[in-house]
Amino acid sequence: MSRVDPLIGYLKQLAQRGETHVRLDEEARTVLRAYYRAGKARPKQPIRTRGVASLSAGATAVVREEPAPSPTIHTVHAQGTTPAEQLASLQSQAQNWDPARSLGSLRETMVFAVGNPTADLMLVGEAPGYEEERKREPFVGRAGQKLDQILRAMGFQRSDIYISNLCKFRPALKNQTTNNRKPTRQEMDACLPFVRAEIAIVKPKCIVALGATAAEGLLARQDPVGRMRGSWHEFEGIPVRVTYHPSYLLHNEAAVSEKMKVWDDMLTIMDFLEMPISVKQRGFFSGK
Ligand code: URA
Numbered sequence: 001m002s003r004v005d006p007l008i009g010y011l012k013q014l015a016q017r018g019e020t021h022v023r024l025d026e027e028a029r030t031v032l033r034a035y036y037r038a039g040k041a042r043p044k045q046p047i048r049t050r051g052v053a054s055l056s057a058g059a060t061a062v063v064r065e066e067p068a069p070s071p072t073i074h075t076v077h078a079q080g081t082t083p084a085e086q087l088a089s090l091q092s093q094a095q096n097w098d099p100a101r102s103l104g105s106l107r108e109t110m111v112f113a114v115g116n117p118t119a120d121l122m123l124v125g126e127a128p129g130y131e132e133e134r135k136r137e138p139f140v141g142r143a144g145q146k147l148d149q150i151l152r153a154m155g156f157q158r159s160d161i162y163i164s165n166l167c168k169f170r171p172a173l174k175n176q177t178t179n180n181r182k183p184t185r186q187e188m189d190a191c192l193p194f195v196r197a198e199i200a201i202v203k204p205k206c207i208v209a210l211g212a213t214a215a216e217g218l219l220a221r222q223d224p225v226g227r228m229r230g231s232w233h234e235f236e237g238i239p240v241r242v243t244y245h246p247s248y249l250l251h252n253e254a255a256v257s258e259k260m261k262v263w264d265d266m267l268t269i270m271d272f273l274e275m276p277i278s279v280k281q282r283g284f285f286s287g288k
Contacts, residue, residue, distance in 0.1 A: 074099055076193045078201060083117035086201045090194055094168050100190040106169035106183075107176075109133045113164035113198060120273050121156070122204035123147070124195065125245070126213040127167035127187070129180035138163050139246075146246035147210075153284065154266050155275065162202050166217035167191050188217030199236055206272055207238050208265075211245025229265055239272070241265055260285045 076093060078086035091112040100106055111128035114137050123139075131141030139147050148158060167183035168191045195218070199207070209215040212225050218235050219242075221228065228242040243265040249258060263284055270277050 074193075076197045078197055083201050087113070087117050087198065090197055090201070094191075094194055097168070097191070097194070099193075100167075100169060100187070103187060103190060105172055106167070106187060107133065107172045109136065109170065110168050111136050111138060111165065111170070112168060112194075113162060114138055115158060115162040116160055117162065117202060119160065119162040119202055120205040121161045121269065122199065122202055122207045123161060123163045123210060124207060124214050124218060125163070125165045125210045126217065127165050127180075127183040128170045130170070130178040132165075133170045138165050142250055143245065143247040146249055150246065150262065150266060153263070153281070154270060155281075162198075162204060164195060164198055166195055166214055168194060182213045183217070185216060188213075192217065196236060199238060204238060206269060207235060207240045208269060209233075209240055209242045211248065212242075214245070215242045229261065241269060256285065 074097070076090060079089040080086045091110075094100075094112055095110045109128075111132050125138060125143075128138060129141055129143075131144070132138055138144070147163075151158060151161065166188040169187075171181045171183045171187060173179060173181050207218070209218050212223070212228075215225065215228055215233075216222050218240065219228075219233050221233075225242055225244050225248075229244070233240040233242065243262050244258060249255075249262060267277065267282065270281075
């Protein structure tokens, strides 16, 4: 019996009951995509389809006759008892994470996360860039310095909160030097099981998605930040706020209005976390 036989049996039972669709979470879709790609990579092998399961995401899983490639089911399992140990265990699994590595579009060095393993606040960015890859730490380049400024204004040190990225590898480019690119949805999806596991371990009270790309990876929404900020979203039952990426503030250095919006988002977070807010903090942009 191959490792997928119980799954095939279950799908057949559903089909006999008249079900035509199955709901899959993102992790299952990632696994199936890898399985599907593994099958596609063997074009010479005769393929006789036995059944087709239509998936809600629009993908199609083809069930093959023998000889079927044994699918490699990739699961993230954090070992250890303390949150710090469990995060370290995740980190050691991430380097060789096949769903990400097999895309062939990401660089070698894995950059995991930094900060307090039991933080109330978790920040999620899109992917490491040149500086982050060099130092193997998220947000240590110019955008990171801007982020540190914002955190200090809130009364946080970097070590008080937990900072991670949707994609754990720097997206690759041809003839790449210091230039970076945004991760694709596929690249973020491949690493999403880690972000999910990190959230389950850290149990933050709220999450901030930094920028539209991070929001897309986390919330599966392709909207401008301007439309997503200002209200609460949710990921795995945790409240999520979306704000502008710190690099956007660097590009808009002159635009005080944009900084005000980010600061407003941070005040909302502080209120939510029931942090004391001084008059000076409330009035940062009102000249008080
Ligand atoms: N931008 C991100 O989204 N993440 C980083 O770690 C650095 C820059």
